[in-house]
Amino acid sequence: MTNPSPTPLLEMRGICKQYGHVQANRNIDLAIAQGRIVGLLGENGSGKSTLMKVLFGMVRADAGTIMFRGKPLVNHRPREALAAGIGMIHQHFMLVEAMTVAENVMLGWKPAGRWLRRRTVARLLKEKSGHYGLDLDPDALVADLSFGRRQRVEIMKAILRGAKLLILDEPTSNLSPPEVTGLLAALRRLRNEGLGIIFISHKLGEVLEVCDDVVVLRAGEITGAGPAADATRASLARLMVGRELAPPAPPATSAPGAEVLQTVGLSVRDNLGVERLHQVGFNLCAGEILAIAGVDGNGQNELANVLAGVTPATSGRIVFQGADITRRSARARTAAGLAYIPVDRSSTSLVPGMTVAENLGMRDFERAPFRKGPWLDRKAFQREAATRVTAFQVRCTGPDALVQTLSGGNQQKLVIAREIGRQPKVLLAFQPTWGLDPGAAQYVLEQVLALRASGGAILFISSDLDEVLALGDRVGVMFDGRLLGPLPRGEFDRARLGFMMVGAEPGARSLPTETFQAAAGPSVP
Amino acid sequence: METLTKDPDPSLAESPAGSAPQLVDRWRQGFLLIGTAVLLAFAVAAIALGVAGKNPLVAYWSLIRGAFGSVDAVSFALNKTTPYLLAGVGVTMCFRARVINIGGEGQIAVGGIAAAWVALALPSLPAAVLIPMALMAGGIAGAFWAAIAGALKIYRNVHEVLGTLMLNFVGTLMVSEALHGSMGEPGAGFPQSPLLAENAWLPGLVPGTDVHSGLLLAVVAVVGCHLLLWHTPFGFRLRLLGSSESAAAYAGVSSARGVLEVMLLAGCLAGLAGGVEVLGVHYRLIEGFSSGFGFNAVAIALLAGLEPAAVLPAGFFFGFLESGALAMQREVGVPSSLVFVIEGLTMVFVLCAMGLQTRQRRV
Numbered sequence: 001m002t003n004p005s006p007t008p009l010l011e012m013r014g015i016c017k018q019y020g021h022v023q024a025n026r027n028i029d030l031a032i033a034q035g036r037i038v039g040l041l042g043e044n045g046s047g048k049s050t051l052m053k054v055l056f057g058m059v060r061a062d063a064g065t066i067m068f069r070g071k072p073l074v075n076h077r078p079r080e081a082l083a084a085g086i087g088m089i090h091q092h093f094m095l096v097e098a099m100t101v102a103e104n105v106m107l108g109w110k111p112a113g114r115w116l117r118r119r120t121v122a123r124l125l126k127e128k129s130g131h132y133g134l135d136l137d138p139d140a141l142v143a144d145l146s147f148g149r150r151q152r153v154e155i156m157k158a159i160l161r162g163a164k165l166l167i168l169d170e171p172t173s174n175l176s177p178p179e180v181t182g183l184l185a186a187l188r189r190l191r192n193e194g195l196g197i198i199f200i201s202h203k204l205g206e207v208l209e210v211c212d213d214v215v216v217l218r219a220g221e222i223t224g225a226g227p228a229a230d231a232t233r234a235s236l237a238r239l240m241v242g243r244e245l246a247p248p249a250p251p252a253t254s255a256p257g258a259e260v261l262q263t264v265g266l267s268v269r270d271n272l273g274v275e276r277l278h279q280v281g282f283n284l285c286a287g288e289i290l291a292i293a294g295v296d297g298n299g300q301n302e303l304a305n306v307l308a309g310v311t312p313a314t315s316g317r318i319v320f321q322g323a324d325i326t327r328r329s330a331r332a333r334t335a336a337g338l339a340y341i342p343v344d345r346s347s348t349s350l351v352p353g354m355t356v357a358e359n360l361g362m363r364d365f366e367r368a369p370f371r372k373g374p375w376l377d378r379k380a381f382q383r384e385a386a387t388r389v390t391a392f393q394v395r396c397t398g399p400d401a402l403v404q405t406l407s408g409g410n411q412q413k414l415v416i417a418r419e420i421g422r423q424p425k426v427l428l429a430f431q432p433t434w435g436l437d438p439g440a441a442q443y444v445l446e447q448v449l450a451l452r453a454s455g456g457a458i459l460f461i462s463s464d465l466d467e468v469l470a471l472g473d474r475v476g477v478m479f480d481g482r483l484l485g486p487l488p489r490g491e492f493d494r495a496r497l498g499f500m501m502v503g504a505e506p507g508a509r510s511l512p513t514e515t516f517q518a519a520a521g522p523s524v525p
Numbered sequence: 526m527e528t529l530t531k532d533p534d535p536s537l538a539e540s541p542a543g544s545a546p547q548l549v550d551r552w553r554q555g556f557l558l559i560g561t562a563v564l565l566a567f568a569v570a571a572i573a574l575g576v577a578g579k580n581p582l583v584a585y586w587s588l589i590r591g592a593f594g595s596v597d598a599v600s601f602a603l604n605k606t607t608p609y610l611l612a613g614v615g616v617t618m619c620f621r622a623r624v625i626n627i628g629g630e631g632q633i634a635v636g637g638i639a640a641a642w643v644a645l646a647l648p649s650l651p652a653a654v655l656i657p658m659a660l661m662a663g664g665i666a667g668a669f670w671a672a673i674a675g676a677l678k679i680y681r682n683v684h685e686v687l688g689t690l691m692l693n694f695v696g697t698l699m700v701s702e703a704l705h706g707s708m709g710e711p712g713a714g715f716p717q718s719p720l721l722a723e724n725a726w727l728p729g730l731v732p733g734t735d736v737h738s739g740l741l742l743a744v745v746a747v748v749g750c751h752l753l754l755w756h757t758p759f760g761f762r763l764r765l766l767g768s769s770e771s772a773a774a775y776a777g778v779s780s781a782r783g784v785l786e787v788m789l790l791a792g793c794l795a796g797l798a799g800g801v802e803v804l805g806v807h808y809r810l811i812e813g814f815s816s817g818f819g820f821n822a823v824a825i826a827l828l829a830g831l832e833p834a835a836v837l838p839a840g841f842f843f844g845f846l847e848s849g850a851l852a853m854q855r856e857v858g859v860p861s862s863l864v865f866v867i868e869g870l871t872m873v874f875v876l877c878a879m880g881l882q883t884r885q886r887r888v
């Protein structure tokens with residue numbers, strides 16, 4: 001790795017960490033120089049989280065040394081790491097929603113003083129955040145802020161506390177394209193002022209765009225390191241996965257089959273009476289993928305849940321294979337051939353404390369083969385699990401393994417095995433590749449395409465434009481609870497969808513810049 | 526995907542323990558943990574005994590003899606265990622569905638009223654008809670009582686802890702109300718009902734002892750709940766509800782229906798316990814007969830690790846401990862409240878031990 005300054009900001013040497021009989025980190029050397037952005041790439045379970053936890057003092061390494069700004073960090077805890085000048089921006093923010101931005105910055109910050117000086121801190125915060133292009137209103141309640149703005153608060157917290165090294169864990173996974181651009185610009189400015197930055201990401205494009213150096217981990221070892229200028233998408237993907245990753249083949253356009261799902265004027269209000277879904281109407285045909293793009297929080301979740309029967313519609317109709325199913329239960333819809341992959345694996349699509357077999361049967365346990373008369377057929381659970389675990393290559397110790405012992409990728413394979421393994425007529429897939437590494441994500445997309453090839457209809461909701469562009473026969477965009485489009489293949493491109501994602505009508509080709517600011521976050525308070 | 530499978534299993538990287546614990550292992554581990562907790566509780570209570578100027582060994586010896594020392598002692602303890610098993614396994618099922626039912630006491634109380642009322646109203650019926658009728662009345666009354674709290678939760682968003690707790694007071698005071706009024710024994714000087722006709726008494730289970738057949742009913746209920754939880758769609762629904770509300774909704778399981786069903790089940794079992802106490806132990810309704818049962822049922826459910834089958838050992842532990850305590854009080858002059866100290870300490874240690882276990886818990 002290139003090393004322009006004589007003493008690096010951070011030097012980790014020979015880091016080893018073993019969990020059970022798995023070597024999560026094997027003899028890892030990592031050096032970060034001042035004023036460099038280093039991309040840390042790797043699949044889930046490749047050891048990058050473990051390495052960062054070791055650095056931040058959340059986990060103790062079995063062997064190895066850490067030197068930070070010339071001083072060793074030994075047996076440290078996060079508190080000491082913070083004091084030494086390491087700032088970590090977690091994927092899940094550590095903010096108090098009921099407090100203002102300024103108050104969150106002051107929390108636990110000694111230099112804020114013994115007495116609360118909100119005014120001073122607010123002024124400092126406004127000045128500093130403006131300087132880095134991360135404009136924040138110090139008096140806004142965190143609860144009212146979008147995901148992207150909360151991230152800015154976390155970054156400003158770290159900077160004001162004098163962080164010399166910033167670790168960002170998957171910082172762009174929930175941001176809209178304009179927000180990503182803003183974040184990357186701010187990171188460059190921080191780098192130019194001498195900070196070291198570790199940028200953890202799955203997204204090769206962003207890593208190549210913003211990073212000076214790239215380090216790739218696979219199976220606990222460094223498989224490649226060097227300047228980002230020398231790397232390509234293909235070379236990085238190969239280092240991460242250990243083989244070439246072909247992008248999913250754009251589906252051959254075929255004559256769509258019969259219409260299987262149709263919605264008319266579908267609207268949903270939440271408990272507080274706020275309209276989350278407004279007059280959504282579309283139709284979906286067999287053998288077709290209708291992809292829906294959009295910034296998170298614009299009604300995608302509500303759309304998926306109302307179609308699956310998890311939440312009721314306030315008005316409108318859902319017609320499935322000619323029958324009105326608007327009032328049918330989730331169970332009846334599942335039985336009729338409507339499959340659903342929700343985004344949240346930890347507490348919705350899977351029950352981590354149940355076994356693989358039970359999770360595979362959790363949407364069908366009231367029916368044969370899982371049910372025999374008044375009893376659950378335990379043998380059928382085992383049999384189905386054994387078949388599907390093999391068919392969908394889920395790696396686990398067997399049907400009785402608890403799902404919480406599986407990796408994220410294997411958990412999602414389990415969900416796919418249950419939902420696609422049922423050979424549904426319609427599949428609702430909501431961010432099915434969320435949080436997956438490229439290998440596992442590609443597997444999921446391949447399975448979706450295979451279902452399409454066999455005549456299934458797919459509603460594919462994702463905030464990842466690349467996926468939407470690659471898979472969609474038609475593409476719509478969710479904005480502020482409305483469905484814009486859908487446009488058929490040939491009529492959409494990245495730029496046009498980008499405009500639609502911030503609220504422009506499908507016909508528009510440009511947008512005044514200030515609209516970006518206003519529309520960047522989820523529109524609902 | 527071929528190359529991917531050659532990598533070391535990332536699933537193992539996330540969980541140091543790796544594979545799922547086998548059933549036998551889990552039970553052995555559970556017994557070990559809980560046994561240790563019980564021993565620790567006795568050890569700490571021994572200090573309290575020492576401070577009180579009693580020899581702990583003497584006291585514990587009289588406790589053991591009081592619990593196991595004679596046929597009468599054992600049958601007394603078994604009868605004490607019966608309502609604990611019934612109410613405890615009901616609470617276990619509720620907790621599995623994450624419905625915090627602490628209303629066992631009220632449900633037992635109204636179950637006792639209903640059973641006593643039927644037995645007093647129809648004294649001339651043959652035992653084979655009267656006893657099932659009275660027990661059924663107890664079960665229905667208990668189920669109704671629990672269902673009130675369930676309905677309040679579903680339709681009025683009243684938390685079940687509050688609902689069941691308040692209904693405890695209403696239920697136990699209704700016993701007093703009945704005994705000071707229409708159901709009281711005239712001129713008894715104590716709030717109790719007249720003695721029930723003999724054909725309403727529960728038949729004995731073992732000839733020559735006081736053990737009544739309610740014990741059989743309780744064991745059947747425990748086994749039935751075990752089968753319900755692990756081998757029926759109903760139990761699967763409860764477990765889904767208990768694990769995560771959003772997973773249950775996704776699986777098409779109605780939370781309202783589940784709450785109501787499990788409350789009916791637990792209330793029915795508690796009501797039966799009330800009926801069994803009236804028909805099998807006291808042969809009449811007396812004031813305060815349900816005192817403390819509801820909370821012991823919660824303790825037993827926790828001691829059993831929310832495993833219906835494990836309610837058997839947990840319930841017997843409580844039953845024998847309390848009957849032994851009475852003997853200890855008589856012989857050594859140790860206040861029987863010390864037993865509540867031991868029970869409390871056991872629960873503290875058991876909960877600590879379970880804290881160690883939660884990472885690997887199966888729902």
